[in-house]
Amino acid sequence: MSTITLLVLLLLVMVGFLAVGALVYLAHRHPAAREPLLVGLAGVAAMAAVVTPIVTR
Template sequence: MSTLALLVVLLLVLVGLLVVGGLAYLARRHPAWVQPLLVGLAGVTALAALITPVVAR
């Protein structure tokens, strides 16, 4: 893997952690939003599962 690809992966991981942290904060702050947040998190997981093989090439 090239250095640029590794940097892009690192940035994607950092942004993903930031988004997950924001979702966790919202779920703790607004318990009624937990169900929609879980659906959104499942969507992000599916997206990551689709992107991972592309990045691995």
């Protein structure tokens, strides 16, 4: 893999962790919505579903 590909992948992972953290924080602030851990896991699963086909090209 080239350096630019690795940098883009690192950026995607960092943005993904930020999005998952935001979901967990939102669920923590509003506990009636969902359990924070389940929301975080759903965010990770959604990120993996989007990133995996892009990376495997």
